[in-house]
Amino acid sequence: MAEQDPQVAPGQDRSEGDTWVDFMKRDSREVPDFLIEESYEYRGSEPIPAERYTSEEFARLERERMWPYVWQFAAREEDLPEPGDYIVHEIAGRSWLVVRQEDGSVRAMHNVCLHRGRKLRTEDGSAPDGFTCPFHAFSWNKDGSFNKAPCQWDFPHLKDKNLDLPDAEVGHWQGYIFIREEKGGPSLEEYLAPLPDHFKRWRHDECVTVMRVAKEVPANWKVTAEAFMEAWHTVVTHPQLLPFTGDCNGAYWTYGDHVNVNLVPFGVMSPHVAEGQGEQWIVDEFIKYNGRSSDNYDPDADPMAIEVPEGKTAREALGDRMREVYTEQTGYDHSHATDAEVLDALVYNVFPNFAPWGGYMPNIVYRWYPGKTPDTCVMEVRVLARVKKGEPKPAGAPLKYLTIDQKWTEAPELGGLGEVFEQDMDNLPYVQEGLKVHKTGEVQLGNYQEIRLRQFQDTMMKYIDGELGGAAPGKNA
Numbered sequence: 001m002a003e004q005d006p007q008v009a010p011g012q013d014r015s016e017g018d019t020w021v022d023f024m025k026r027d028s029r030e031v032p033d034f035l036i037e038e039s040y041e042y043r044g045s046e047p048i049p050a051e052r053y054t055s056e057e058f059a060r061l062e063r064e065r066m067w068p069y070v071w072q073f074a075a076r077e078e079d080l081p082e083p084g085d086y087i088v089h090e091i092a093g094r095s096w097l098v099v100r101q102e103d104g105s106v107r108a109m110h111n112v113c114l115h116r117g118r119k120l121r122t123e124d125g126s127a128p129d130g131f132t133c134p135f136h137a138f139s140w141n142k143d144g145s146f147n148k149a150p151c152q153w154d155f156p157h158l159k160d161k162n163l164d165l166p167d168a169e170v171g172h173w174q175g176y177i178f179i180r181e182e183k184g185g186p187s188l189e190e191y192l193a194p195l196p197d198h199f200k201r202w203r204h205d206e207c208v209t210v211m212r213v214a215k216e217v218p219a220n221w222k223v224t225a226e227a228f229m230e231a232w233h234t235v236v237t238h239p240q241l242l243p244f245t246g247d248c249n250g251a252y253w254t255y256g257d258h259v260n261v262n263l264v265p266f267g268v269m270s271p272h273v274a275e276g277q278g279e280q281w282i283v284d285e286f287i288k289y290n291g292r293s294s295d296n297y298d299p300d301a302d303p304m305a306i307e308v309p310e311g312k313t314a315r316e317a318l319g320d321r322m323r324e325v326y327t328e329q330t331g332y333d334h335s336h337a338t339d340a341e342v343l344d345a346l347v348y349n350v351f352p353n354f355a356p357w358g359g360y361m362p363n364i365v366y367r368w369y370p371g372k373t374p375d376t377c378v379m380e381v382r383v384l385a386r387v388k389k390g391e392p393k394p395a396g397a398p399l400k401y402l403t404i405d406q407k408w409t410e411a412p413e414l415g416g417l418g419e420v421f422e423q424d425m426d427n428l429p430y431v432q433e434g435l436k437v438h439k440t441g442e443v444q445l446g447n448y449q450e451i452r453l454r455q456f457q458d459t460m461m462k463y464i465d466g467e468l469g470g471a472a473p474g475k476n477a
Contacts, residue, residue, distance in 0.1 A: 020251035047442035069469030084128030109144035221377035243285035267315030331389030
């Protein structure tokens with residue numbers, strides 16, 4: 001039996017004002033069960049050791065005991081439209097080539113020449129004839145099988161040796177391509193559960209990447225990822241969102257070891273706003289926020305610049321308009337879509353570093369991976385949009401990479417998201433610095449609003465301790 005949160009009775013509201021479930025009960029459409037059925041389990045209130053975010057020794061344990069055993073989001077199908085197209089997937093000291101094959105399948109192989117160890121490729125591209133090492137011209141076919149080497153007379157000892165590139169397990173789900181270094185363990189569908197059931201409605205396989213930006217961040221990958229696992233920092237970090245964001249009305253649910261979700265209602269005023277000015281004001285503030293991201297904003301051309309009908313809430317009016325807009329834009333009927341699915345932040349996390357938004361609107365997808373030291377990481381943001389009904393899928397948008405000294409706002413395609421991310425950046429470097437000099441060495445977490453962080457930390461330690469994955473405690477230590 002799960003331990004009971006000592007501060008919250010069973011069924012007691014865990015928010016200020018209306019709960020997420022209250023909003024779902026008032027939705028203008030029938031809400032799917034998974035958006036209304038709570039999945040919360042108290043996980044204790046013990047502190048997290050600060051050294052998990054700062055220690056090179058702990059980073060080494062992650063590389064050895066966690067990263068090889070987890071399913072990692074590596075690419076989208078549209079990143080590899082033609083046979084021979086490949087991406088270089090580098091994470092936690094490993095480098096992989098993820099390559100489209102002639103039959104349409106995808107293979108992943110070690111991106112290292114088996115002669116002298118040079119990386120075969122350093123950036124994404126196309127290799128219809130396979131991969132030849134730029135150092136001594138050892139070559140491999142695009143499926144990773146060994147092709148040939150010059151001066152083979154000098155390598156008689158390699159004649160009977162398997163020189164195929166070591167490969168990784170590959171899995172596909174709704175247009176996403178995953179790899180797992182060590183084969184075996186739960187299937188991708190089992191690992192992602194209950195994501196496949198939830199996302200059946202939202203059909204990310206009908207979407208393509210229309211925007212992709214990555215940035216080096218001066219903070220540990222876990223510090224950065226955890227900043228996107230809760231919404232209640234909005235009150236001080238993103239105050240411009242409060243007029244139309246129910247930051248502390250959201251739900252925080254966990255599923256098993258690998259999946260969790262934060263459900264945040266939009267089109268409602270934060271309980272932290274002391275003096276609101278009515279339903280139309282909520283919509284106007286929403287429009288003002290969207291307009292700030294463009295120097296050429298024209299409110300008359302904004303499909304969301306609406307008047308709230310008498311007797312309706314801002315949330316209902318925005319939901320009605322968004323259903324119309326998405327139907328017009330995609331050619332798919334959205335009349336059945338709930339207000340939540342066209343309006344709200346339905347932010348899922350899959351351990352360790354994959355975070356797709358649900359719903360029918362253009363979907364944000366986050367990914368975080370470690371940098372060269374525990375004090376840096378890379379955060380990647382994609383935006384997916386549904387291809388218009390009947391039209392062919394285009395190739396995915398290319399990656400724009402921002403260095404550690406650049407700002408998210410230097411990627412204007414992000415719109416208002418760039419400003420929001422920059423506000424997060426105002427915190428993260430100082431979190432990292434603070435953790436390194438932390439007097440008590442303990443990070444304290446809330447029992448509910450930070451339950452996703454708690455689950456993330458619990459699961460990570462299961463891998464580190466050998467309860468999950470297969471790396472026995474003490475192995476390679």
